[in-house]
Amino acid sequence: MPQLRIFTPLTDEVVESLRIGQRVLLNGVIYTGRDAAHKKMVELLDKGEDLPIPLQGQVIYYVGPSPAKPGRVIGSAGPTTSGRMDAYAPRLIALGLKGMVGKGKRSPEVVEAMKKYKAVYFAAVGGAAALLARRVKSCRVVAYPELGPEAIHELVVEDLPVIVVNDVMGRDLYEEGVKIYAGQ
């Protein structure tokens, strides 16, 4: 199956060209974040303050890596369940976030926000964390170091393998993929 290489920051043109089921190799700077970091970011927005990371055209990877062994860039780093970030994601999408990488279904509100503001949701393979970590070329904490593995890390990734699950058309691979094989 042909794979498409894309580079961050993502432009509207690239985002709008992506379709569910496409296998994509993600390249460039991305940011990590889980529930705790999302909660803190939304609290800042509520207070009218600036976020610790840029959002325009950016991608957030839902991951809490394991500790890096000595001499390694990062520990194992596979996706966590995205649904826990659903309460916060629409706010960030409205501010220019273009991509999210995780695993599991998104809420109708997130799917709607992706359609409205042109953003995509990618799945990485849950449990392929040692393989995915090899595609991370650099890693540094940029916010909330007190959160440990849940801190926001800036990663530089090379050919991180992901699959488009929700596109700007509002389609959902979790729903459509299962329908194809149900009953077989």
Next chain:
Amino acid sequence: MRTIDVAEVTAVVAELCKKANFELGEDVLAAFKKALEDELSLTGKDILQQLIENARIAREEEVPMCQDTGFAVVFLEVGQEVHFTGGDLYAAVNEGVRRGYTEGYLRKSIVGHPFRRQNTGDNTPAVIHTRIVPGDRVKITVAPKGGGSENMSALRMLKPAEGEEGVKRFVLEVVKNAGPNPCPPLVVGVGIGGTMEKAALLAKEALLRPLGEPHPDEDVARLERELLESINRLGIGPQGLGGRVTALAVHVEVFPCHIASLPVAVNLNCHASRHKEALL
């Protein structure tokens, strides 16, 4: 009477925590390879290939297969002729978890209180299940359990009249509702009977059986086959993106129950099905 110093238990638990996170079971690897043949979805096949490659990297480089290195669930089967010396047995188990998770660069995923949620910093405490058995040996099993699959597990107290059909409906409902979240292809542990907590424990213990080994009771083995077939017709597939292989195995354990009850617990496990054991 055989004397065992609890320091031995600590060392073994530390080793098992690392091994369970670094090394995919041979039975699971064989199940991946079979799944690769059975799967029709190209995305599904690609996912299975990534998982096989991931297991190779993790084993060779001694890094965890998954960043969620789990809650350390420890099963102790203690021979009744064993006398432990050198301190508190459970403290020794927790010391083993602390050491294994620190030395192995495993993620510390435990918070000390369900509401206050401060990380304990060393992945303790473990969840420890102890069984006293005849003999003078001690069997230790460490089964690190990830949050994604544990969160989608469920228990229901059925009415006895709902019978086997009710159990099947419930198991399918749990797997369907879980969708992609528990990281399919799954291993499905089902506990039927006993009390509420007994059913849950049976479901957890069912996950420890080698994949593909049917229950010794032919009737239970038939139920396992039928459930596996129905689950794999749901279409959920690898990672929930559609496909034929939603579960690698279904393991059922049964226990007598009260005249008024039919408890059923479904404990879902991700594709890695992590557990390693040692005999002292």
